[in-house]
Amino acid sequence: MKHLAQIARRAAALVLAAVLVCTLVPAAFAEEEIAHPTTIGGADTTLVPVEEENCLSWLFGSKDKITMPYLNIKGKGLRRNVTLNLVDCLVGITYTELGSIGSFVSSSAAQQAWKAQAVAIHSYLLYQKQYGSSANALVYTPVDQIPSSARDALRKAIEPVKDEVLTYNGSVIDAVWSASAGYNTQTGVYGTCSGLDAWGTDVPYLQSVESPYEEQYHNLMRRIIGKDYRYTEYNDSKTGQPYESADTTHKDLGGYVQYNTFVSNGRSYRYIGQFVSSRYCFDFSADENGTPVMNYYGYGHGVGMSQCGAVGYASEQGMNYKNILKHYYTGASISTSGSSSGGLFSWLFGLFR
Structure with a gap:
């Protein structure tokens, strides 16, 4: 019992410390940022506006939300601490990456290619976030800037797979x-x-x-x-x-x-x-x-999934998104991530289970 009490006190102390970090550190960090400029992906972070972030969401998690330390937003440039609805995030980046491919392949083929792209994007974002990396190579198109017909079709494809990610040996992969x-x-x-x-x-x-x-x-x-x-x-x-x-x-x-x-x-x-x-x-x-x-x-580094290949496999062979992903990411599995932002509380809970 004494041991359990010590664990509980430590957990409470960690949560309290995190609350203090949420409330006290940001202002000090901003001052430090001005005094010592740094660059991430070629962007001067002293010029990157800080998006409003809810610390309680960071602590306790927020279902169906995803927060990225850095993300490029179309028309706004690189932004820091961007919190988005998960589906909106995946729709916006998928649209940037693949566009309205339904104009030259069947609706069913477009749906499978979009799904494959969305799962790869989700995996890539979580991998970069896990290692504190910048995802500034991706560009998020705000959903209100996407034509309504394309937006609706993308949502229809992505909503059912929003929680799916690619894993290898139980860890999310760098799904480039x-x-x-x-x-x-x-x-x-x-x-x-x-x-x-x-x-x-x-x-x-x-x-x-x-x-x-x-x-x-x-x-x-x-x-x-x-x-x-x-x-x-x-x-x-x-x-x-x-x-x-x-x-x-x-x-x-x-x-x-x-x-x-x-x-x-x-x-x-x-x-x-x-x-x-x-x-x-x-x-x-x-x-x-x-x-x-x-x-x-070709165009790009050529590693991982080929977008042209994914569209081709879906259109020519009727391949579904799972088989497309398994073809391009050797030995990877498709897993359900659950809430994409579990927060510090979930992390602490895992430590003491």
Whole structure:
């Protein structure tokens, strides 16, 4: 009994401390922020307005709400401590990512692709929040700015899956995705890039998998993606000199070069940022005049789910969102997260169960 009483006192002390933090720290933190500017994702946080946050919601949780430390809001830029209705959040980001795809695929296919995207978004947000990372790579379109027909269709798709997330070994995953995957001219196969090939980190659920609908659905989604699927470069992006030779070996399924294995004009390239394209997927050839060129394929890093591939699988094969997600995130499971914001009280309760 004495031991239980000690646990109860400690829990009460922690809750009291958290209340004091909620009420006293924000003002001091704001002053500190002005004195010592920092950057997150290239944004000066001293210029980021602080959204109003309810500390009781933070302590005790708020059903059907999600709070992100940082989130880009369309028309407003990067904001801090943004609390949104969970469905609104998923609808707004899904619309930014996939748009009104119902205009060129069937309603049922659009619903499955939207569901897959929403579950990936929810997983990504919770993963970033868990590790204190910024989710400023995503842009939330306020739902009142979405055309009503698209908004209603998105809600219909997302509401039933709002609590679902992707997990691996019981932990929510970093469910990254890209607009489209690559193409391997050596094998004639379209496919995604593994985390190892893209970033040098072998993540079990971010492996290279086949994705056959890349160019077909990229051409239909160009108004959403905004860039060409193919890109041709005539000069070495590091030196500006014309290409003379390039190592095209060690490609993965989708034509991506394995980490630190690409050599052009005798020079080794390690980081993706050294290319004009943000990708590591290419083919080295010559144009009709015989001038050596580098051809890049796809748009985005190519890791995780391909949006073009997801739309293609839903439309061409009638694949549902669960099978789409399981295809792109190797070995991942779909779990129910329950309340997305359990709060400090739920965390403390878990400690003493």
